[in-house]
Amino acid sequence: MTALLRFDDLTLGYRRHPAVHHLSGAVREGSLTAVVGPNGAGKSTLLKAIVGTLKPLEGRIALDGIDRRDIAYLPQQAEVDRSFPIGVLDTVLLGHWRRVGVFGGIGRRRHEEALAALAAVGLAGFERRPIGALSAGQFQRVLFARMLLQDARLILLDEPFTAIDARTTADLLAVVRRWHGERRTVVAVLHDLEQVRAHFPETLLLAREPVAWGPSAEALGPANLLRARAMAEAWDDDAPACRRPPRSAA
Numbered sequence: 001m002t003a004l005l006r007f008d009d010l011t012l013g014y015r016r017h018p019a020v021h022h023l024s025g026a027v028r029e030g031s032l033t034a035v036v037g038p039n040g041a042g043k044s045t046l047l048k049a050i051v052g053t054l055k056p057l058e059g060r061i062a063l064d065g066i067d068r069r070d071i072a073y074l075p076q077q078a079e080v081d082r083s084f085p086i087g088v089l090d091t092v093l094l095g096h097w098r099r100v101g102v103f104g105g106i107g108r109r110r111h112e113e114a115l116a117a118l119a120a121v122g123l124a125g126f127e128r129r130p131i132g133a134l135s136a137g138q139f140q141r142v143l144f145a146r147m148l149l150q151d152a153r154l155i156l157l158d159e160p161f162t163a164i165d166a167r168t169t170a171d172l173l174a175v176v177r178r179w180h181g182e183r184r185t186v187v188a189v190l191h192d193l194e195q196v197r198a199h200f201p202e203t204l205l206l207a208r209e210p211v212a213w214g215p216s217a218e219a220l221g222p223a224n225l226l227r228a229r230a231m232a233e234a235w236d237d238d239a240p241a242c243r244r245p246p247r248s249a250a
């Protein structure tokens with residue numbers, strides 16, 4: 001197995017309060033992994049640490065053979081500011097920034113790639129619309145089109161289908177399958193367990209600590225789901241710090 005991403009006794013948190021404890025394991029290159037767990041389980045926190053916006057409290061994240069510019073990251077919808085006055089096509093063209101730089105010119109080929117990406121997500125004809133005038137589902141399609149241009153080796157999606165209708169979800173799941181077919185590595189935070197079982201071969205079940213990580217059918221078995229729920233019910237958000245020592249000190 002070639003690991004693209006490794007977690008080594010990783011602990012993440014905010015102002016010294018751990019939100020993810022002692023996570024170890026690897027994400028295989030070309031794999032399609034769901035991250036599942038109750039609210040507050042640390043799923044978004046984990047993606048932020050992979051992108052590099054949050055530094056580990058303990059342990060480390062190793063990227064094997066890629067750097068952070070090879071990562072495309074789709075944050076939760078609530079975190080994306082849509083008040084910026086920019087149109088659909090220009091938003092998609094931003095997907096080229098890694099190759100052309102902020103001040104680089106967009107040639108005809110890049111322009112055509114952007115139009116093709118918009119067509120691939122079912123938004124041909126929307127090029128001039130301001131992003132503020134799109135529905136939530138249409139805007140999610142725009143963000144997927146932008147990621148199509150990014151040509152990233154690791155794609156991180158935080159709840160990409162929350163508040164998105166069934167038709168749009170099916171179309172965007174097809175884009176995820178396309179990435180998987182291109183041997184890109186995809187990690188997605190998801191809440192719909194049926195969707196995970198149907199479309200995501202591997203699952204990390206997280207409840208601040210890893211509960212299970214492996215083939216989705218096993219990781220999402222009833223005993224693991226019960227354990228994750230029981231762990232969530234026992235959370236104490238005022239706990240001062242992690243009680244378990246790091247592995248190296250054990």
Ligand SMILES: Nc1ncnc2c1ncn2[C@@H]1O[C@H](COP(=O)(O)OP(=O)(O)OP(=O)(O)O)[C@@H](O)[C@H]1O
Binds near residue numbers: 039040042
């Ligand atoms: N910026 C922050 N500052 C302080 N605490 C935070 C911050 N962001 C998240 N947390 C806390 O970290 C814990 C994990 O949050 P996180 O958003 O990673 O959970 P999640 O699994 O993505 O949840 P959800 O399913 O609700 O999106 C929670 O207790 C949350 O309150």
